[in-house]
Amino acid sequence: MSGIQTNGLEKEYPNGVRGVDGVDVEIADGEFFALLGPSGCGKTTLLRSIAGLEQITGGSLQIGGRDVTNAEPGERGVAMVFQDYALFPHMDVGDNIAYPLKIRRVHRTERRATAEKVASGLSLDGLIERRPGQLSGGQQQRVALARAVATRPDVLLLDEPLSNLDARLRLEARTFLKELQRDLGVTTVFVTHDQAEALALADRIAVMKLGRLQQVGTPREVFQQPANTFVAGFIGSNPMNLVPGRIAGDQVEAAGARLPLPSAATGRVGEGQQVIWGIRPEYLRWSAIAVPGAVPVQVSVVENLGATVLVTVHLGEQKLQVLVGEDDEPAPDSTGWVVPSPTKTLLFDAATTERIG
Numbered sequence: 001m002s003g004i005q006t007n008g009l010e011k012e013y014p015n016g017v018r019g020v021d022g023v024d025v026e027i028a029d030g031e032f033f034a035l036l037g038p039s040g041c042g043k044t045t046l047l048r049s050i051a052g053l054e055q056i057t058g059g060s061l062q063i064g065g066r067d068v069t070n071a072e073p074g075e076r077g078v079a080m081v082f083q084d085y086a087l088f089p090h091m092d093v094g095d096n097i098a099y100p101l102k103i104r105r106v107h108r109t110e111r112r113a114t115a116e117k118v119a120s121g122l123s124l125d126g127l128i129e130r131r132p133g134q135l136s137g138g139q140q141q142r143v144a145l146a147r148a149v150a151t152r153p154d155v156l157l158l159d160e161p162l163s164n165l166d167a168r169l170r171l172e173a174r175t176f177l178k179e180l181q182r183d184l185g186v187t188t189v190f191v192t193h194d195q196a197e198a199l200a201l202a203d204r205i206a207v208m209k210l211g212r213l214q215q216v217g218t219p220r221e222v223f224q225q226p227a228n229t230f231v232a233g234f235i236g237s238n239p240m241n242l243v244p245g246r247i248a249g250d251q252v253e254a255a256g257a258r259l260p261l262p263s264a265a266t267g268r269v270g271e272g273q274q275v276i277w278g279i280r281p282e283y284l285r286w287s288a289i290a291v292p293g294a295v296p297v298q299v300s301v302v303e304n305l306g307a308t309v310l311v312t313v314h315l316g317e318q319k320l321q322v323l324v325g326e327d328d329e330p331a332p333d334s335t336g337w338v339v340p341s342p343t344k345t346l347l348f349d350a351a352t353t354e355r356i357g
Contacts, residue, residue: 002029002030002063002064002077002154002155002186002187003026003027003028003029003031003063003064003065003187004025004026004027004033004050004061004062004063004155004187004189005025005026005027005061005062006023006024006025006026006046006050006059006060006061006062007024007059007060007061007062008022008023008024008058008059008060009022009023009024009046009049009056009058009059009060009061010022010023010056010057010058010059011042011045011046011049011054011055011056011057011058011211012057012058018042018211019042019045019046019054019211020042020045020046020049020211021042021210021211021212022058022059022212023046023059023211023212023213024213025206025213025216027187027189027204028187029064029187030185030186030187031187031188031203031204032178032181032188032190032201032202032203033187033188033189033190033202033203033204033205033206034189034190034191034192034197034198034201034202034204034205034206035047035189035190035191035192035206035208036192036193036195036198036205036206036207036208036234036235037193037207037208037209037214037234038193038209038234039193040210041208041209041210041211042208042210042211042212043191043193043208044159044160044191045211046208047080047157047159047189047191048159049061050063050076050078050155050157050189051073051076051078051080051157052068052071052072052073052075052076052078053073053080056069056070063076063077063078063154063155064077064154076154076155077153077154077155078153078154078155078156078157079100079147079148079149079151079153079155079156079157080148080156080157080158080159081144081145081147081148081156081157081158081159081161082144082159082161083159083160083161083163083164084164085132085140085141085143085144085161085164086144087132087140087143087144087147088132089131089132089133090131091131091132092128092129092130092131093115093119093124093127093128093129093130093131093132093135093143094112094115094116094119094128094129095115096132096143096147097114097115097118097119097143097146097147097150098111098112098114098115098150099147100147100150100151101114101115101150101151104151114150115128115146115150116128118146118149118150119143119146121146122142122145122146122149122180123142124139124142124143124146127139127143137164137165137166137169138165138169138172138173141161141162141164141165141173142176144161145161145177145180149180149184153186154186154187155186155187155188155189156181156184156186156187156188156189157188157189158177158188158189158190158191159191160191160192160193161173161177162174162177162192162194162197163192163194170197174197174200174201177201178200178201190202195234195235195236195237196237198219199219199223199235200219202219203218204216204217204218204219205217205218205219205222207222207230207231207234207235209230214227214228214230214231215227215228215231222235223235223236223280225346225355226240226346226355227354227355228348228352228353228354228355229242229276229278229348229353230353232278232346232348232355236280238280238281238282238310238321238323239321240278240279240280240281240346241278241279241280241281241284241320241321242276242277242278242348243255243259243276243277243278243315243318243320244274244275244276244277244350245259245274245275245276245277246272246273246274246275247261247269247270247271247272247273247275248271248272249271250266252275252277252347254277254315254318255315255316255317255318256315256316257295257296257315257316258295259277259295259340259345260293260340260341260342260345261342261345261347262277262342262343262345262346262347262356262357263342263343264346264347264356264357265347265356265357266357268356268357269347269356273350274350274351275347275348275349275350275356276347276348276349276350276353277345277346277347278345278346278347278348279340279341279344279345279346280344281310281320281321281322281323282323283340283341283344283345284320284322284323284338284339284340285338285339285340285341286311286322286324286328286330286336286337286338286339287336287337287338287339288328288330288336288337289337290337291337291339293339293340294337294338294339295315295337295338295339295340296335296336296337297313297314297315297320297335297336297337297338298313298314298333298334298335299311299312299313299330299331299332299333299334299335299336300312300313300314300319300332300333301332302329302330302331302332304326304329306326307325307326308323308324308325308326309323309324309325309326309328309329310322310323310324311323311324311329311330313336313338315338320338322338
């Protein structure tokens, strides 16, 4: 078993800044777990604390049921792939992959054979004698992964390994990485600031802010049921529309319009309560004519995304974004209607920013 459990884990620096502030999380054996958040949120610090590269200053850490809070990095059974790959430029691919085995004093013949086997499994055939400078970015990434996999770790730690690749190669590497993790069955912790990567790769996602966990859940849970407005605005290729308003009967009065009260909030709010009404651009329907439940808007900006169009509209002083099919693309400065669904809208408390219901 190689699950990971943290209990009140803290990392405090000498100046008093807490990079990780009381994190409690349990990662199952064989799970692909993503740490997601903006720069400076503590996700890499948490990853390095698991690896033993940062000294934990509070709480405890267990890997495979064994307390490794104060264990040396080499005693934890983990392997790490860094953002810049950290390959040795004077070594060929084979020696780069085999280097951790060399540190463990594995015989040269055995470690070279292991390197060749792992390289073959990662489509690095024919590159074993090349040096990193002779490889593409995608090939260097696979060498870094091969080096980590060659040690047969209990836990694989990935620190934004796709961030140095171009957009097309990143998509290919994402699919490859998910297939590799599934085939190996190794517990994997993946750090990224890219929401699309986290949603596509992870079994579960932990969203972090200022060293603290905001929400832990499946990609579907954090996308459709964000715990607070921070998660709502951070998750998704297009941020959730968040509009301040107040409860007025069975509706939300916001930006001079009457918006539907989310089904989950029924009976949980009071008349006049200050709230934040939210809905994702994907869940707003565009209409060129007035229909029941529609809200009139003015088109501001139209962005062509290929098969879809992202339309920014004005609802009073507020801006909303709507994802529209290519055949329904409105013209800039035109007027139209957006139709929100009560089953897809969310409500947040204006004071706490927590989701209601």
